[in-house]
Each structure stands twice: as C-alpha cells, then as structure tokens.
Amino acid sequence: MKTVFSYVKPYWLSALIAFILMLIELMIELVQPLIIAKIIDEGIVVNDFSSIQFWGIVLVILAIVALLSGIINSYFAAHVAHSFGFDLRNALFSRIQAFTMATYLKFPTSGLITRLTNDVTQVQNVLFMSLRILVRAPLAAFLSLVMAFIINPKIALFLFIGAPIVVGFLYFMVKKGITYFAQVQWRLDRVNRVLQECLQAIRLVKAYMRNQYESSRFQQVADSLRLDTTKALRIMELIMPVLLLIMNVSLLAVIWFGSNEVHAGNAQVGELVAIINYSMRVTGNFTMFAFIIIAIARAKASSDRMKEVLIVDEGGLEEQSDKKETKINSSINEIGTVRFENVSFTYPNSELQVLSNISFEVKRGEKLAIMGETGAGKTTLLNLIPRFYEPSIGNVFVNGRNIIDWSMGELRAMIGFVPQKSLLFTGSISENLKWGKQDALVSEVRISAEQAQIHETVETFPNKYETRVGQKGVNLSGGQKQRLSIARALIRKSRILVLDDSTSALDIKTEGALWEALEDENATMFVVTQKVRTARSMDKILLLHEGKVEAYGTHDELIQISTRYQQIVESQEEQVGEEG
Structure with missing residues (x-):
C-alpha cells in the first residue's frame, strides 16, 4: 500500500x-x-x-x-x-x-x-x-x-x-x-x-x-x-x-x-x-x-x-512526449522514406511468428498497397512504423534513421494513422477532426474534409461541423466514419500516411474521388486493401502470405510473377462480372 x-x-x-x-x-x-x-x-x-x-x-x-x-x-x-x-x-x-x-x-x-x-x-x-x-x-x-x-x-x-x-x-x-x-x-x-x-x-x-x-x-x-x-x-x-x-x-x-x-x-x-x-x-x-x-x-x-x-x-513504457528531442539530420530525398530490413515479429507471450524476414523500401511520396489474406500480418506490419511494437528481429528505418533512435513525439508527429476500425469520440465533428491537430483553423478542417470526400455530407447535417457525434459515431454510417477518420489524419499534413483497410466501406465512385484528391498530397502512403482496383493505382504492391513477402512490385509486375496475385485478380474480376 x-x-x-x-x-x-x-x-x-x-x-x-x-x-x-x-x-x-x-x-x-x-x-x-x-x-x-x-x-x-x-x-x-x-x-x-x-x-x-x-x-x-x-x-x-x-x-x-x-x-x-x-x-x-x-x-x-x-x-x-x-x-x-x-x-x-x-x-x-x-x-x-x-x-x-x-x-x-x-x-x-x-x-x-x-x-x-x-x-x-x-x-x-x-x-x-x-x-x-x-x-x-x-x-x-x-x-x-x-x-x-x-x-x-x-x-x-x-x-x-x-x-x-x-x-x-x-x-x-x-x-x-x-x-x-x-x-x-x-x-x-x-x-x-x-x-x-x-x-x-x-x-x-x-x-x-x-x-x-x-x-x-x-x-x-x-x-x-x-x-x-x-x-x-x-x-x-x-x-x-x-x-x-x-x-x-x-x-x-x-x-x-x-x-x-x-x-x-x-x-x-x-x-x-x-x-x-x-x-x-x-x-x-x-x-x-x-x-x-x-x-x-x-x-x-x-x-x-x-x-x-x-x-x-x-521497459514497459513508451518514451514520454516531453522527452528532449534530438536533432535529426535527414537529406531531403530521405524525408518520408520507410525501409524494412529483415524484419521478423512475434507478439509478447506468444511463440507464433507473425512476420518473417520482411524487407522492402518505400521512397518519399510513393504509395504502397499492402495485400494478403486475413492473418497475413498486414496490420502488424503497419503497427511497426509508428513503433506501437518494436521488431523482434531486424530494423525499421524512417527518414533513413532507425525508429528506435527517434523520440516517440518526433516519430509519430510525422505519421497520420487511420486504424482498421474507425474510432470517433463523443463531441462535434469539428472536435473529432481537430483531434488530429488541436490548433487547426476552420479552413484546414474544411480542406481535410473535402479531401476525404466527407465535406458535402457534413454540410447536409443541420448543425454541419458542430453536429454532435454519438458514442463511437453510432449515429453515422460506416463510410461516413471512415471518411472522418481519414480527414482527421489528413489534417495533420503528415509526411507518412498509414491507412489500414480504411476505405472498405466506400463505394467505387467515392473511393476513386478520394485517391484523386490525394494525388497531390505530399506524403508517403501505406494502404492496406483487399481491392485490386485500389492496389492497381498505387506505385507498388506488397503481397503478404502467412507473414512472409509473397511478391513485391507494380500491378503489372505481380501479374507476371505471382500466381497468388493472379488468383486474387481473377476472383475479383469474376465477382464484378457476376454483379454486372
């Protein structure tokens, strides 16, 4: 006591x-x-x-x-x-x-x-x-x-x-x-x-x-x-x-x-x-x-x-946000780059290796689609970038520097994170968006909402941006919550944007408009998706299978070298044909 x-x-x-x-x-x-x-x-x-x-x-x-x-x-x-x-x-x-x-x-x-x-x-x-x-x-x-x-x-x-x-x-x-x-x-x-x-x-x-x-x-x-x-x-x-x-x-x-x-x-x-x-x-x-x-x-x-x-x-605590921050000297070309070197990961108190020997690099401003079956390790891989967990083996580099050498405040200030499950807090829509940047101006709130394709929807609400969001966004649809979560990340103007299957509830037209709006966004993007049409528009695709890299390259390259990717493409084309 x-x-x-x-x-x-x-x-x-x-x-x-x-x-x-x-x-x-x-x-x-x-x-x-x-x-x-x-x-x-x-x-x-x-x-x-x-x-x-x-x-x-x-x-x-x-x-x-x-x-x-x-x-x-x-x-x-x-x-x-x-x-x-x-x-x-x-x-x-x-x-x-x-x-x-x-x-x-x-x-x-x-x-x-x-x-x-x-x-x-x-x-x-x-x-x-x-x-x-x-x-x-x-x-x-x-x-x-x-x-x-x-x-x-x-x-x-x-x-x-x-x-x-x-x-x-x-x-x-x-x-x-x-x-x-x-x-x-x-x-x-x-x-x-x-x-x-x-x-x-x-x-x-x-x-x-x-x-x-x-x-x-x-x-x-x-x-x-x-x-x-x-x-x-x-x-x-x-x-x-x-x-x-x-x-x-x-x-x-x-x-x-x-x-x-x-x-x-x-x-x-x-x-x-x-x-x-x-x-x-x-x-x-x-x-x-x-x-x-x-x-x-x-x-x-x-x-x-x-x-x-x-x-x-x-050892069980993260670095405190008020820790004295170090001066990071990164070249302009390295800002926004992320590199995985022989990364393997096992969750604490578990013997199952979730990721095994992962290596790839995403350069500044590139967009990487991450695909794979359920349990392939997609979300786990994304969780290593903001250092929610540290690799069991290997290293992750951001801006050419090992993530363990960054303070938590510096590292996460560079990252806009949209989790797989959209989470909103009780409060107004404006307050939820400013959660990503507390001192955001009204114009910044609106721009981020426009990019996330949610502005027009918000304008239809009686109180617009002052509309109250119920607990966990219970009074909003799944697509609306996803777009608000994306807007909350975009308002940060981060160098790195992590989207963990956060467009799954969007229709084809809305998602297409979203990616078009993000074309000029000066950020390196990691996008977990199950949609081939989304992956095709990215610069590179990382295909995971049972925690290992199955294939890595562009859509056209994967069509040529990966049987598993071919099967994914064929299954989705058949599904589209049946729906048509």
Whole structure:
C-alpha cells in the first residue's frame, strides 16, 4: 500500500490537521468518564451541588469543542481523501497512456477500468475513514483500557484478560479478508468485461437475437461475484459476535468484581462507573472493527492491483512526449522514406511468428498497397512504423534513421494513422477532426474534409461541423466514419500516411474521388486493401502470405510473377462480372 498512499504526501499538512483534530476528539472522549466520576464522587455522593454544576459546565464545554473538532476534521479529511483520489486516478491514467502496446495487452481493458474507478474509490474511502474513525477506533479502545487501568488497576485487570485473544483473532481475520476481497475484485473485473463486450456489440447481439444468451452469461459472472462477496462478508461478520462475546464476558467480570470492591471500601462508586464507561467504549469501538477490517482488506486488495500499474518498469513504457528531442539530420530525398530490413515479429507471450524476414523500401511520396489474406500480418506490419511494437528481429528505418533512435513525439508527429476500425469520440465533428491537430483553423478542417470526400455530407447535417457525434459515431454510417477518420489524419499534413483497410466501406465512385484528391498530397502512403482496383493505382504492391513477402512490385509486375496475385485478380474480376 506504500506505493499507492505515497500520493498523500502533497496533502500532509491537511492530513496532519485532520489527525490532530481527531486526537482532540479522542482525548475529550477519554476525559469524559473521569469528569462523570468526579460528578458522582464529589457531587452526588456528598450532595455538593456546586461541584456538580462546575463539572457539568466543563463537560458541556468539552462536548462543544469535540463537536467543532469533528466538523473541521471532516472537512480536512474529505479534502485530503478526494485530492488523493484525484491525483491517484490521474497518475494511473497517465501511466496507462504511457504503456507500450505489449504492456497494455497484459491488462484486460475491464481490469484497467476497475482500477481507475472502483479500486481508487476503495482506497480513497479508507483514507477518509482513517482520518475520521479507522485510526480513532483502535486508539480509543487501547487508551480506554489504559485509562481504566490508571483509575483502578485491580478492576481494570479483567478487561485485559481477553486482549491477547482479540489481537490474535483480528490479525487472522485481516489476512483472510485481504485474500477474499482480492478474489472479489477479480470477479468484478469479469463482470465489467462481460458488460463491456455486450454493450460494444449490442447491434450484433440484437441482430442475432442473442439477448437471452448474453443475459445468461452476465448472470453467471454476476452470480460468481455475489457468491464470493457473500463468502467474504460472512467471514468478516464473524468478527463482531466474537469480539462482543469476549468483551461482554470481561465487562461482566468488571461489574461483579468492581461491586465487591465498592462494598469492601476499596473503590469508589465513581471509579467503578468510569471503568464501566471505559469498558463500554472499548466494546463500542471493537464493534467497529468488523467494518474497519473489511475496509482495510478491500483497500489492500485494491492498492495491490493499482500498484501493478504504477510500478511497470521503464521497459514497459513508451518514451514520454516531453522527452528532449534530438536533432535529426535527414537529406531531403530521405524525408518520408520507410525501409524494412529483415524484419521478423512475434507478439509478447506468444511463440507464433507473425512476420518473417520482411524487407522492402518505400521512397518519399510513393504509395504502397499492402495485400494478403486475413492473418497475413498486414496490420502488424503497419503497427511497426509508428513503433506501437518494436521488431523482434531486424530494423525499421524512417527518414533513413532507425525508429528506435527517434523520440516517440518526433516519430509519430510525422505519421497520420487511420486504424482498421474507425474510432470517433463523443463531441462535434469539428472536435473529432481537430483531434488530429488541436490548433487547426476552420479552413484546414474544411480542406481535410473535402479531401476525404466527407465535406458535402457534413454540410447536409443541420448543425454541419458542430453536429454532435454519438458514442463511437453510432449515429453515422460506416463510410461516413471512415471518411472522418481519414480527414482527421489528413489534417495533420503528415509526411507518412498509414491507412489500414480504411476505405472498405466506400463505394467505387467515392473511393476513386478520394485517391484523386490525394494525388497531390505530399506524403508517403501505406494502404492496406483487399481491392485490386485500389492496389492497381498505387506505385507498388506488397503481397503478404502467412507473414512472409509473397511478391513485391507494380500491378503489372505481380501479374507476371505471382500466381497468388493472379488468383486474387481473377476472383475479383469474376465477382464484378457476376454483379454486372
């Protein structure tokens, strides 16, 4: 928990104030039984009203001080806890953003969401309660025992009989609680994962009428969460009755022995009342221990999970964008060139080689079409250019320089990337396009939209470029989302443009207009496509098969040298003939 709670340090002064105010509350609580004893022994027993009045006023004043201390303590405790939660959540999110793709894949998305939400809330609540009651309860119990012992050691001795048993029992329950609640948090990850998958694929679920199946699947994981949570809470619920049994037996012994001492003249009535009062306070605070242990156990499980994210070593992180950038000296002819030299790649924690001995070069301003069957390694090859992953073997060069020698900021500033799955964010169309270039002018937004063949469509919307895009572009067609994604990349005016099968939803006319508009774009292009008509218009074609280069050259060259490419051409020509 040390790693997670290190984020409290900036708020140490507020935490100290809250802690001191909590101690003031506690001290007043401990003094009250002594004052009550004085009221009994020095006032009621001897019938001294002035003494009763004096100590009564003192008691009221202390109660007011305790009330004010509690209110101010709550303010500072809330400030510390919520500020800590804010910083911790931001630190986790920043850390996740810095992950390499290989590191990111080690954590399920649902697990990361749980860490940023439920886990942060757990430790935030424990911090708040620590400054209010978690620390106060055990301190109050212990100091109440000490105060009782100071008043009358003989009577108070009976309260200490069960102390070793209580301490051992609580230690055992804390260990059990941490184990059980770690399992509960893992179950919560599973629930979030199933929920996330179902909501993302809601159209597919409805189209295939799988509502009942998804409900059943969710019910299974939710039931597992229920059973594990119930099991954990049942174990924790044993704490209170066991503690009450031990303390009530001790309290009965105090009352029995204390009454004998009073009758024998060895103790005053006020002393016995004070010790009984302290005994009740010990018992009352012990009843909170079940709640405290559950909170601590959950916080420990949550903090361990967040620590996994926070302590990822530098090898699992990308270079930070604010890293000092190096001066790159590239010749004009090399700017925009990309070269693969004997590149092979295997995903982390996998033995399957996705790419094998890939070598080719795309010169400045050239357009390369990448073709191949599903699983041939097309997307993986593109992911190596912006250094989402690094080659297992071989090297990738951009502008004549190895990509590992570029800072991430410099390298990715040169690349306009359009992923295979078009992703849009909740916001306006203009905001989505400016996501590619935050300081883009209105004219730049329009030009990029015109190039991507989406401007005329946007103009038909009631609010035009201020039209709100639903979550993931749910209110747009597939072709519209693809063209907006392309416009977002074009607005960057990047030297290298990577299009991962991002024209699949476009009709022939629109796609043709797109490529015509990009003719004058001064960028090296990588275009994953399954369409021969698209590949034919490119300068070169790279045909992949099972992660290897099957053929490389122009359309006319591949027709002559590659049987596989000939088959692709023939199959698409037959398809066009059948459609005609």
